[in-house]
Amino acid sequence: xxxxxxxxxxxxxxxxxxxxxxxxxxxxxxxxxxxxxxxxxxxxxxxxxxxxxxxxxxxxxxxxxxxxxxxxxxxxxxxxxxxxxxxxxxxxxxxxxxxxxxxxxxxxxxxxxxxx
Amino acid sequence: xxxxxxxxxxxxxxxxxxxxxxxxxxxxxxxxxxxxxxxxxxxxxxxxxxxxxxxxxxxxxxxxxxxxxxxxxxxxxxxxxxxxxxxxxxxxxxxxxxxxxxxxxxxxxxxxx
Numbered sequence: 130x131x132x133x134x135x136x137x138x139x140x141x142x143x144x145x146x147x148x149x150x151x152x153x154x155x156x157x158x159x160x161x162x163x164x165x166x167x168x169x170x171x172x173x174x175x176x177x178x179x180x181x182x183x184x185x186x187x188x189x190x191x192x193x194x195x196x197x198x199x200x201x202x203x204x205x206x207x208x209x210x211x212x213x214x215x216x217x218x219x220x221x222x223x224x225x226x227x228x229x230x231x232x233x234x235x236x237x238x239x240x241x242x243x244x245x
Numbered sequence: 246x247x248x249x250x251x252x253x254x255x256x257x258x259x260x261x262x263x264x265x266x267x268x269x270x271x272x273x274x275x276x277x278x279x280x281x282x283x284x285x286x287x288x289x290x291x292x293x294x295x296x297x298x299x300x301x302x303x304x305x306x307x308x309x310x311x312x313x314x315x316x317x318x319x320x321x322x323x324x325x326x327x328x329x330x331x332x333x334x335x336x337x338x339x340x341x342x343x344x345x346x347x348x349x350x351x352x353x354x355x356x357x358x
Contacts, residue, residue: 236288
């Protein structure tokens with residue numbers, strides 16, 4: 130089946146630094162990818178929709194200047210957390226729908242971010 | 246707007262017992278409905294989905310769910326729980342093509358001997 134990977138799987142950084150998380154679709158092309166964050170013991174909250182070749186669409190309340198999204202190719206989207214602070218510590222998960230099966234999404238394994 | 250409510254943040258069953266995880270949705274248009282499972286520190290795995298075909302949907306690992314429009318429900322069931330079923334389960338809804346998912350708050354399933 131389709132596979133979505135994320136890198137890194139976990140990262141620890143100092144407050145004020147920036148962190149880049151990659152999301153790759155391994156055996157299909159994805160013009161759209163989604164970024165979610167999940168706090169401990171909570172549900173997934175959609176942050177933004179990453180669109181290949183155009184700007185990302187952010188959900189209400191998500192700072193686009195803090196969470197930079199770049200959909201560089203049909204198989205890669207990156208999320209950069211700029212000037213990270215401890216409250217940005219979370220589990221970040223991406224997903225991607227295979228091009229022709231719009232009602233199915235494949236989720237990456239997630240990236241755990243800890244900001245000290 | 247669409248939303249999902251999962252009743253019971255924690256459900257505990259005995260091994261071999263029936264599993265019932267509840268999900269109610271709200272949507273102004275015909276929805277697509279999904280159940281996902283998440284194991285600790287992992288991403289989500291699709292269990293099953295309803296996309297306006299048969300109302301009784303069978304998924305992986307023996308799970309199934311029934312779409313009931315009159316009750317706006319999509320409860321997840323499994324006749325006999327196994328220890329390996331212990332995980333977090335999320336119900337999700339989408340409309341207009343299925344890309345944008347709204348998740349419920351999740352139900353932690355515990356399976357006891």
